[in-house]
Amino acid sequence: MTTKIAFIGFGGVGQSLAEILLERKEHLEEMYGLESSVVAVSDMMKGSIYNPEGLDTNELLKCVRESGSVETYPDSPHILKGLTSIETIQQSNADVIVEVTYTDVHTGEPAITHCKTAFENKKSVVTTNKGPVALAYQELSLLAEKHGVFFGYEGTVMSGTPALRMPELTLAGNQITEIKGILNGTTNYILTEMEKGQSYEAALLKAQELGYAEADPTSDVEGYDARYKAAILSSCIMGAPIAHTDVECEGISSITGEMVQQALKEGEKWRLLARIREENGEMKASVKPERIKDHDPLAGVSGATNAIVYECDLAGPIMLTGAGAGLKETGYSLLIDLIYYQKQKKLAKI
Known part of the structure; x- marks a missing residue:
């Protein structure tokens, strides 16, 4: 039919x-x-x-x-x-x-x-x-x-990139204890450009020229876009509805080139990470820039790419990466x- x-x-x-x-x-x-x-x-x-x-x-x-x-x-x-x-x-x-x-x-x-x-x-x-x-x-x-x-x-x-369908179907039977990921390609592009020596302002301008960032980039760079996605993941995958306003949120506009270069010298990289996890019987969600070790799989995600890691009790950590935008x-x-x-x-x- x-x-x-x-x-x-x-x-x-x-x-x-x-x-x-x-x-x-x-x-x-x-x-x-x-x-x-x-x-x-x-x-x-x-x-x-x-x-x-x-x-x-x-x-x-x-x-x-x-x-x-x-x-x-x-x-x-x-x-x-x-x-x-x-x-x-x-x-x-x-x-x-x-x-x-x-x-x-x-x-x-x-x-x-x-x-x-x-x-x-x-x-x-x-x-x-x-x-x-x-x-x-x-x-x-x-x-x-x-x-x-x-x-x-x-x-x-x-x-x-099937960030919702995959855990629902392919990871069925696991208890997912934490979800963490890079859920905004614009901010990830800016941070990886800053790793190459660009200033925040220059990297943002380049992102706008390439169409990754809007003329008003506030939703991306202040973490609001990722905050809505964290709320969706909490509701749909963790079964715990969280109001987007209850997701702790901090963007990348305060990250300087000096901070990025210092992290690189110390074997770390800055990434804007969303995290959803249970703490003391209550679901918590946050979006904020974090310094992560160079060997962390999420540190290797560069450019306008998204990635998400599901911490599973049976399968261990499962990472999914792919485009987070595009018509x-x-x-x-x-x-x-x-x-x-x-x-x-x-x-x-x-």
């Missing part, structure tokens, strides 16, 4: 998923039984279009790239344009909502409302938005379960969730 998809948000990440679904169409159908059809798109800047019979994805991408709007898509008797995001979720015949809007990480909106609306209308959701998972994981998970639908959020921590990689994280959705559907769980 064809899985009907509605995109809420159709920026670079949404378009990347659409491309992947086109490029891998035969493979996905043959290997996973995932036959998909895009039926709707609603984007604040690019407009809205809905066809219950399915849209031509090639034509859709062409319209967006040539005109910046999905509403230049050719008209036909079945096509409806101009629906809001909420109306698209409520009125479309989509099975899965791909929620990839820009989200306010302080409120989780509009993504939290999008997720709730989808679940209440018995539609599954896959998302890369940190806000809903960091701020409302328990509420949304329970709502999805109540309505018998799927909630996928693999891309919220390390993009296409294709983040689009792939949504595909991971769609494949898992398809497996769950086969098992008649949704």
Whole structure:
């Protein structure tokens, strides 16, 4: 049975998923039984279009790239344009909502409302938005379960690197006693550039020129991005919800070139580390710069790369490393969730 998809948000990440679904169409159908059809798109800047019979994805991408709007898509008797995001979720015949809007990480909106609306209308959701998972994981998970639908959020921590799916499935049976990792590629890039002799200011400017850092880099360099991810890991992997505001947080803006070079002389490196662990029966989480020994596996992680270590009681320390950002990689994280959705559907769980 064809899985009907509605995109809420159709920026670079949404378009990347659409491309992947086109490029891998035969493979996905043959290997996973995932036959998909895009039926709707609603984007604040690019407009809205809905066809219950399915849209031509090639034509859709062409319209967006040539005109910046999905509403230049050719008209036909079945096509409806101009629906809001909420109306698209409520009125479309989509099975899965791909929620990839820009989200306010302080409120989780509009993504939290999008997720709730989808679940209440018995539609599954896959998302890369940190806000809903960091701020409302328990509420949304329970709502999805109540309505018998799927909630996928693999891309919220390390993009296409399966930081959530791997411990849930591959490390099943272990007790994970601590999670620690480099969860922000921008800050890791800056620190490794400083190891080469660059000042903090010069390394940040280079990161901005390469597109790793935003014009306003506060969320990255002050540790806020990693703090949301630490809250997600605590909720999803450790089973202990922590408010992101309760995660001890310190960024790298106070780290000087002299501090980095001194650490190198003493056989150590600075890394911005997130840690989630149990202390005296209570889950604690922190994000702060730490000096770690040169031989620590995380010290060898350089550039805009992410890495995470799961301390397991049976398997020992397991490290996963990979890209923590990128349009294709983040689009792939949504595909991971769609494949898992398809497996769950086969098992008649949704």
